[in-house]
Amino acid sequence: MSSTPLVFSIPRKRGIPLTQGIPRIPSIRVIVLLPWLDAKASHLKYYTSKYASLYPSATQIVIQSDYKALIGGTAFNAERLAPAVEILTQLGVLSAAPPPILFHAMSGGGVAQLLHLAIAIRRHHLPNVPPSHQVPVAFVFDSGPSTYHGSDLRNAMTMTYPPGVQKAAVFMTAQLLWTDLCARAALGLAELPQDVVLPGVLNPTLFPWTERATPRLYVFSDTDAMSLVPGVRAHVQEARERGLNVSVEEFNGSRHVGHAFADPKRYWSAVQRVWDEAVIVKGQSKL
Structure with missing residues (x-):
C-alpha cells in the first residue's frame, strides 16, 4: 500500500497532430484515469494502451489511490493531489480555453479520487478557472460507486493479495482502520466516504466545466462481488432523479x-458513445 497517490502522465503519441483521432470520433485531448485502490501500473497498461490507440492525440493522466483515499477525508486527499493539479495546469486544463477531457474512474477508490481531484482544483485554482461550459467533458464510472461500507474497504485493500497470511493481516488492518474511522465520525472528527463521496460526485458542477447535461456512463455487473449491484443501481437512479445525463452498460x-x-x-x-454524446451536448461535431 503506497503512502501517497502515484500521479504520472502518458504523453500523446509523437508525430500525431492535435487534430488527429479516430475518424468517427472527435479527439479527446486529456484523459484522466483514476483506477481502483493499489492498482499497479502493469494492471493499467491494458487501459492506457487502448486509450492511446483510440485517442492518439490525448495525453493521459493516471492518478492512483491507496486506502487513505477512502478514509483520509476530502481536505487531506485534495492536498495530496496537488501534483495532479499541477500537471493538468501545464496541459491547459485550467486555462481560459481548456481542452476536451474525459474522466474514467474505477471502483470506489477511483470515484473517491475523482471527488478529491475536483476539490483540489477548486481549492488550488478556482480564482483562475473561467466558468466556461463550452468544452466537451464526459465521465466513465467503472464498477462503482456502490455503498462504501466497511466490507468495501476490506475487499478493496485485500483484492490484489493471494490467500494467505499477508492477506489476512491486511484484512485485519482494514477492519481496524474502518472501526477507527467510524468512531471518529461519530464524534464529528472524520468523514465517512458514503456521506461525502456519493453525494459529492452527483454534483452537476463537480468540475468548472461540467453541468447536468455532461454525459455519464456507468459500467457495472450483476455479479460484482465488491461494488454490489444494488448500490450502483441506487446511485444511478439518484443521478437520473437529479436530472443528470446518464447512460448504463450493465x-x-x-x-x-x-x-x-x-x-x-x-x-x-x-x-466511444459517451464521448460522442459529450461532443453533441456542446454542439461541436469536429474539434
Missing part, C-alpha cells in the same frame, strides 16, 4: 473492474 457475469476484459468491443464502444 454486464452479466463479469467480475469487479473486469468488464473491459469480458467483452472488449462492448466496453470500448460504450466509452
Whole structure:
C-alpha cells in the first residue's frame, strides 16, 4: 500500500497532430484515469494502451489511490493531489480555453479520487478557472460507486493479495482502520466516504466545466462481488432523479473492474458513445 497517490502522465503519441483521432470520433485531448485502490501500473497498461490507440492525440493522466483515499477525508486527499493539479495546469486544463477531457474512474477508490481531484482544483485554482461550459467533458464510472461500507474497504485493500497470511493481516488492518474511522465520525472528527463521496460526485458542477447535461456512463455487473449491484443501481437512479445525463452498460457475469476484459468491443464502444454524446451536448461535431 503506497503512502501517497502515484500521479504520472502518458504523453500523446509523437508525430500525431492535435487534430488527429479516430475518424468517427472527435479527439479527446486529456484523459484522466483514476483506477481502483493499489492498482499497479502493469494492471493499467491494458487501459492506457487502448486509450492511446483510440485517442492518439490525448495525453493521459493516471492518478492512483491507496486506502487513505477512502478514509483520509476530502481536505487531506485534495492536498495530496496537488501534483495532479499541477500537471493538468501545464496541459491547459485550467486555462481560459481548456481542452476536451474525459474522466474514467474505477471502483470506489477511483470515484473517491475523482471527488478529491475536483476539490483540489477548486481549492488550488478556482480564482483562475473561467466558468466556461463550452468544452466537451464526459465521465466513465467503472464498477462503482456502490455503498462504501466497511466490507468495501476490506475487499478493496485485500483484492490484489493471494490467500494467505499477508492477506489476512491486511484484512485485519482494514477492519481496524474502518472501526477507527467510524468512531471518529461519530464524534464529528472524520468523514465517512458514503456521506461525502456519493453525494459529492452527483454534483452537476463537480468540475468548472461540467453541468447536468455532461454525459455519464456507468459500467457495472450483476455479479460484482465488491461494488454490489444494488448500490450502483441506487446511485444511478439518484443521478437520473437529479436530472443528470446518464447512460448504463450493465454486464452479466463479469467480475469487479473486469468488464473491459469480458467483452472488449462492448466496453470500448460504450466509452466511444459517451464521448460522442459529450461532443453533441456542446454542439461541436469536429474539434
